[in-house]
Amino acid sequence: MSNSGQDHVARGLLLYESHNYDRAEKEFALALVQDPEDARARSLLAICLLLRQEIREALHHVNEAIKFDPQCADAFHVKAIIELSRNHPEQARALEEQAIRLEPFYAPYFGHLSEIYFVMEKLNDSLKAAEHGLSIDPENINCINNRARVLVRLGRASDAEESMRFALAKEPENALSHTNLGWILLREGRIEEAMEHLKTGLRLAPNSDFAREGVVEAMKSRNRVYHVLLKATLAIYEMDARLRLVLLAVLFFFAPLRAFLIPVLILLWSSDQLFNTVLRFDPYGRLVLSEDQIRQSNFFIGLIAVVAALLLYAWMTRVSLLPEWK
Missing domain, CATH: 1.10.287 (Helix Hairpins)
Structure with a gap:
C-alpha cells in the first residue's frame, strides 16, 4: 500500500472509531483508489457498507479482500460478521475460527466468536471464547459485553452488571455496553435506570435492533402487568433448551396441565x-x-x-x- 493509501486508512479508522461512518467509508474507498488490492481497506469498507445494510456490496468487497490476500485475518473476521448478520451462524463460526488461526492473539476475534456461540445458544462455548479473549486483553469491550450476556443467561446478573459498569468506565460512549446494561437492569426490575441506558445505546447506535427492542420493552414494562409477563417470557427464553422440550412434552401429553398451560402461553404470546x-x-x-x-x-x-x-x-x-x- 502506498503512503497515501495508508493515510486514508488511518484517517478512516479514526473516523470509524468516532462513529463518523459515512466519512470513514469515503476514506477507505480512497485508499482503494490508491491500491485496489489492499485487503484490509476492502474489509474496512465492507464493514461500513454493512452498517448501511448494503449487504451484497459488502460481501463483494470482503470476498475480493480474501481473494487478494488469503492470509488477511481481518477479511475472514469481517465476512464472519456479515454472515452472522445474515443469520448464518455456522458459516460465521467457521470464518471466525479461520481468522483466529491466522491471528490467534487478537481479542476482538474471540469476542465475535463468543457472540456467534451465543446466537447458537452454546452458552458454555460462548463464555469460554469471551474469557479467552479477556485473557489476551482484559479490557476488550466486546469480550466484556459478550461475557456479561452469557452470565445473565446463566443466572449471574450481578456479575454481569459489574462487568458492564467496568466496561462503561473504560468506554463511556460504547452503545453495546449501555444496551447490555439496560437489559440487565430491565431484568432486575430497575426500569427507569434501564430506560436511561437503553435510550443512550439507541442514540449511539440508531440502527441497533437490540437497543431499540430494549427501549420498547422498558416502555411496556412500566405497566406492572406487562412487567410480570415479560419476566415470565424471559424465564422461558433463558431456560436450557432441554427444559423447554420438557415443557412442550408436558403441554402435549398431560391433559390436566395442558388446560392450565395453554391459556398461559397464549397470554404470554399475545401480551x-x-x-x-x-x-x-x-x-x-x-x-x-x-x-x-x-x-x-x-x-x-x-x-x-x-x-x-x-x-x-x-x-x-x-x-x-x-x-x-x-
Whole structure:
C-alpha cells in the first residue's frame, strides 16, 4: 500500500472509531483508489457498507479482500460478521475460527466468536471464547459485553452488571455496553435506570435492533402487568433448551396441565402484540417500534376484530333464537 493509501486508512479508522461512518467509508474507498488490492481497506469498507445494510456490496468487497490476500485475518473476521448478520451462524463460526488461526492473539476475534456461540445458544462455548479473549486483553469491550450476556443467561446478573459498569468506565460512549446494561437492569426490575441506558445505546447506535427492542420493552414494562409477563417470557427464553422440550412434552401429553398451560402461553404470546398496539398511541413509542412490530400489531388488531365480530355474531344469533327456545 502506498503512503497515501495508508493515510486514508488511518484517517478512516479514526473516523470509524468516532462513529463518523459515512466519512470513514469515503476514506477507505480512497485508499482503494490508491491500491485496489489492499485487503484490509476492502474489509474496512465492507464493514461500513454493512452498517448501511448494503449487504451484497459488502460481501463483494470482503470476498475480493480474501481473494487478494488469503492470509488477511481481518477479511475472514469481517465476512464472519456479515454472515452472522445474515443469520448464518455456522458459516460465521467457521470464518471466525479461520481468522483466529491466522491471528490467534487478537481479542476482538474471540469476542465475535463468543457472540456467534451465543446466537447458537452454546452458552458454555460462548463464555469460554469471551474469557479467552479477556485473557489476551482484559479490557476488550466486546469480550466484556459478550461475557456479561452469557452470565445473565446463566443466572449471574450481578456479575454481569459489574462487568458492564467496568466496561462503561473504560468506554463511556460504547452503545453495546449501555444496551447490555439496560437489559440487565430491565431484568432486575430497575426500569427507569434501564430506560436511561437503553435510550443512550439507541442514540449511539440508531440502527441497533437490540437497543431499540430494549427501549420498547422498558416502555411496556412500566405497566406492572406487562412487567410480570415479560419476566415470565424471559424465564422461558433463558431456560436450557432441554427444559423447554420438557415443557412442550408436558403441554402435549398431560391433559390436566395442558388446560392450565395453554391459556398461559397464549397470554404470554399475545401480551407483546397487545402492548405494542398500546405503544402506537404513544408519541415516542411510535418512533421506536420496528416495521415488523407494527405489522404484528396490525395482524393482532385484525385478529381481535375478527374474533370480536364472530363473538358478536354468535351473541346476536342466540338472541334472535330466544323466542323459539320459549
